[in-house]
Amino acid sequence: MNRLIDRLITLIRTLYENSFVRFAAVGGIATAINYVTYVLIVSRCETLGLTAAYIPTLAYIGAFCVSIVCNFFLSNYFTFGTKPTWVRAGKFLTAHLVNLFNELVLLNLWLWIGVPKLYAPLCVFVVAFPVNYFMVRFALRGRLRGEGKQ
Numbered sequence: 799m800n801r802l803i804d805r806l807i808t809l810i811r812t813l814y815e816n817s818f819v820r821f822a823a824v825g826g827i828a829t830a831i832n833y834v835t836y837v838l839i840v841s842r843c844e845t846l847g848l849t850a851a852y853i854p855t856l857a858y859i860g861a862f863c864v865s866i867v868c869n870f871f872l873s874n875y876f877t878f879g880t881k882p883t884w885v886r887a888g889k890f891l892t893a894h895l896v897n898l899f900n901e902l903v904l905l906n907l908w909l910w911i912g913v914p915k916l917y918a919p920l921c922v923f924v925v926a927f928p929v930n931y932f933m934v935r936f937a938l939r940g941r942l943r944g945e946g947k948q
Contacts, residue, residue, distance in 0.1 A: 820877040821931050828869035829923050835861035836919055854915045858905055862898050866891070878938045889937035897930045
């Protein structure tokens, strides 16, 4: 039994030491915040009778703004072990704005091919996640490879 517990502890430690795994955890939190906010905005707009074609895009941008703040601090402290600075905030926001543009293109592509507007963001997240990892890593650490902290 002790050997099993030791293996489990080793596995957890190994996973925690991997910045991609930590990024996935933070990304999951930010994605959940993003998606819940998106659904709330779209649902509220429908309740108000606003059904224009641009509503999903505006809702996605609004949801992005809400999730980015939490994502920035968690990415710095937990994922990459860096301290938040204004310079890092600028780089982080730039990386995420590039990613937001990519995500908006993907969102509208999924909508265009007929994916329902409440499910289209989920398709976007799957495609955009790996690209976002490398962009944020570069923005916060200044390099794409290596585990050393700056």
